[in-house]
């Protein structure tokens with residue numbers, strides 16, 4: 001059997017895989033030794049991929065009101081119902097909720113259909129829950145959503161700081177690369193900043209167990225100390241940065257005691273960070289999923305900008321994306337407040353250029369509803385037709401019971417997925433069977449801007465079809481031109497050509513050199529990192545000090561600490577932190593199919609400090625009821641001082657399908673960052689009692 005190169009469908013590391021079909025509907029999976037993300041490594045999830053293919057769990061035919069039907073009937077119904085709602089209530093009465101699991105080509109079609117043809121920006125994505133604070137922070141600092149660094153920087157740094165990132169479990173191959181670099185260069189240091197002791201702390205030189213939500217105070221304290229020690233890079237600041245004076249003044253005004261860290265820990269961190277030129281600060285959901293997420297991102301960026309530690313080998317802030325194609329989604333403008341190719345929805349020239357390129361009848365002038373607001377609009381009846389594509393918002397959004405009820409109450413709900421066994425799919429009026437990983441073909445972009453191919457190696461079962469095809473069929477049936485592609489390569493060519501417009505506006509994302517790529521070259525495409533060519537030598541941005549704000553300078557922001565919105569009190573004394581496990585992915589639609597992955601941590605649990613458990617009269621393995629104003633969960637107790645007193649940690653993966661009492665996002669308050677709209681998924685407050 002022929003071995004095919006593809007990409008892992010899980011996290012944003014974007015590991016290359018070698019897939020060999022067995023001729024019986026299965027395949028074997030190995031790490032691709034030539035892929036620049038992993039050089040052959042795979043984590044537990046990637047190496048168990050072969051156990052997750054098959055047809056047992058699959059949705060095999062379009063289904064309307066619970067009855068199997070044919071594609072023509074289902075697609076006509078979707079097009080007719082969306083058309084009727086738009087005609088009666090206007091384009092903002094419909095919405096798409098999509099996913100960082102989508103391939104770039106799929107994402108492009110969804111964005112083009114909603115923004116350019118339906119004429120609304122009501123398309124948002126589960127990436128809103130993942131990286132939107134980083135997007136907003138990058139745009140404020142750099143003028144565009146640019147990830148400056150590359151994976152090589154993680155190996156070349158002399159100090160790695162992990163903040164709000166359990167990299168060992170959530171991006172395991174990147175963590176393995178860092179460990180290998182530390183083995184080769186034992187002088188390389190690792191600092192972990194996290195209220196919780198995680199697997200990433202094993203072997204770290206320093207773990208700062210900061211108070212939940214105090215990241216701005218910590219990085220403000222670092223910036224003030226950089227100034228105090230005379231370590232500002234004044235020449236760089238003068239030439240390339242605006243706002244430094246105000247940002248530094250705000251940093252001095254911020255009280256480091258907010259972090260809850262000892263002076264000794266703070267000084268140890270300052271000594272390491274300030275005393276090491278080659279620093280990479282990696283950040284992820286612990287920073288982003290906050291009502292102050294955008295400020296937290298900018299607090300980190302401020303420190304790198306103040307020292308000029310950005311854009312050179314082994315230096316810079318580095319956001320690691322959660323999903324396999326969160327970056328591709330950002331590149332095609334798959335968020336409610338973005339246009340394709342890093343163009344701005346609120347810029348009239350950008351809008352006109354994209355509309356002209358698409359020859360489209362419409363283009364929204366204002367951002368659409370971000371995820372939490374979208375489902376609020378659904379619950380209020382303002383959204384009357386919803387299409388959910390490869391996501392499970394009835395489990396994963398904050399206040400998930402209310403979201404589930406909103407989906408249930410919506411006039412018309414379409415779900416495209418590979419399975420009907422999700423909480424959201426169970427509520428759909430129309431289910432559309434989509435091709436799964438290994439059955440579909442397209443591109444994804446990983447955390448360091450490397451674009452890789454996912455390739456087809458297995459036949460899609462039943463009537464399953466690629467997402468781009470499903471959306472293009474609906475678009476054509478709604479009467480729209482420009483959706484008659486036959487193959488994903490045609491969509492990629494169009495997208496690449498559109499990026500040339502972004503290049504004309506001086507934006508960072510331009511792959512227009514691929515706008516004529518033929519099918520053979522697309523099939524053979526090797527992983528490549530954008531930008532290509534000598535302009536940004538080494539694939540890093542900003543070494544030349546050229547940023548994307550008008551005037552070409554970066555911006556430092558004056559920031560003040562804002563605590564989490566939910567307040568601990570006598571009624572709800574615990575702060576609820578949610579997060580991932582090593583061997584599960586999202587709501588487990590794929591990983592739960594692997595017995596060995598499920599064996600790692602087989603049931604939902606709550607981690608609680610032993611003194612808190614004793615205070616409540618709880619013993620190890622007792623069942624505990626957590627309650628917030630929004631919902632309740634029943635979980636097995638694990639006593640551990642990995643969590644601080646007053647904190648509890650619960651994994652996010654279980655659903656109404658797998659453990660109905662453990663849908664933890666039902667307890668999470670629908671509080672969002674005012675700039676990014678990203679929910680505060682790690683700082684709700686709950687009560688706890690024996691069940």
Ligand code: SF4
Pocket residue numbers: 008009010011012013014015038041042043044045046047171172173174
């Ligand atoms: Fe897949 Fe991420 Fe594991 Fe790589 S690190 S194998 S991309 S889950």
